[in-house]
Amino acid sequence: MYNPYLPKFAKILKIQDETPDTKLFTFQFVDKANQNNLNFTHGQFLMLGLFDYGEAPFDICSSSVKTNTFDLTVRKVGILTNQLHLLKVGDLVTIRGPFGNGLPLLQFKDKDLLLIGGGCGFVTMRSFVLDYLAGKLNLGKLNVFYGCLNEENLYFKKEYSQWRKKVELDIALDKPSKSWKGKKGVVTALFNDRQDFSNTVALIVGPPIMYKFVIQELQARGMADSDIYVSLERRMYCGVGVCQHCAIGSYYVCKDGPVFSWEQLKDIKGAV
Known part of the structure; x- marks a missing residue:
């Protein structure tokens, strides 16, 4: 049974600097079934988190049809995002969602x-x-x-x-x-x-x-x-x-x- 409160683990596959305070992260769910079930519409968001640092909403900025991975852009503005910027390829994060309604x-x-x-x-x-x-x-x-x-x-x-x-x-x-x-x-x-x-x-x-x-x-x-x-x-x-x-x-x-x-x-x- 689907539980929207239950986070899933995802691994960082790639990190790219976009601006001095912003990075583009490419993720993949650790459990292949979770990755295969990823489905979202343009404008929806995911809750990205780290244990001990909380979670926050981030708009999905990757293709909605090529879903073998997914991208989130993180600007360094607070405790959670500062910690996310310290992560390296291979590190794990938690993901909930997708949530909300996008553009119909x-x-x-x-x-x-x-x-x-x-x-x-x-x-x-x-x-x-x-x-x-x-x-x-x-x-x-x-x-x-x-x-x-x-x-x-x-x-x-x-x-x-x-x-x-x-x-x-x-x-x-x-x-x-x-x-x-x-x-x-x-x-x-x-x-x-x-x-x-x-x-x-x-x-x-x-x-x-x-x-x-x-x-x-x-x-x-x-x-x-x-x-x-x-x-x-x-x-x-x-x-x-x-x-x-x-x-x-x-x-x-x-x-x-x-x-x-x-x-x-x-x-x-x-x-x-």
């Missing part, structure tokens, strides 16, 4: 998808891109907007040349170096009056302060609230909607989200 892509067959990521929120976008490149998403065009502080903090930059073969990737840097030739400013600098989003669904992931302004840009271009999705970050413990730490209105972020349509959230005070 089956509802948007043949529509275009616009992914808008700010800062660490860009992590979520990688699983979409990998599956789109593999021809596994029934979508029209895939556009990705990425707002970041500077070149040093860009995630997955070694993969951009491969992504751009099929994906329209646009990047804006808030504080770039003098050599930067792309857009300058926050992520909304990537919008312009020539863009047509009439057949598009959007997913926004990033710091809450950016949501209001990005949603305004999308609405100004005629996008319906039901076609605008956001991924919310709340402090989560149990992952199954019992502890209520992530309650927002009548929803639990860990169980009903973390991906919600703006139609669901727009009347809830403090939702973003």
Whole structure:
């Protein structure tokens, strides 16, 4: 019988530095049956933990169809993540999940998808891109907007040349170096009056302060609230909607989200 509270052991297969404070980890469950049973949708998360240091939610950023391994991106910001950064290939961690609801892509067959990521929120976008490149998403065009502080903090930059073969990737840097030739400013600098989003669904992931302004840009271009999705970050413990730490209105972020349509959230005070 499945027990969502019971952690499973996973081994680190690969560690890659992404930025000075962020690493990309590739894992595989120790029990092959657990790995074979791994199934998730884009936008879901796993609870990653270490005994004596606790656990925390991390968005899955690997392919949802190539599940012989799975990837999580960890930024060093606290006790648990500092300890995770000290681990080496071959070390073991605990995993619970996947949890929550991702983007309901089956509802948007043949529509275009616009992914808008700010800062660490860009992590979520990688699983979409990998599956789109593999021809596994029934979508029209895939556009990705990425707002970041500077070149040093860009995630997955070694993969951009491969992504751009099929994906329209646009990047804006808030504080770039003098050599930067792309857009300058926050992520909304990537919008312009020539863009047509009439057949598009959007997913926004990033710091809450950016949501209001990005949603305004999308609405100004005629996008319906039901076609605008956001991924919310709340402090989560149990992952199954019992502890209520992530309650927002009548929803639990860990169980009903973390991906919600703006139609669901727009009347809830403090939702973003």
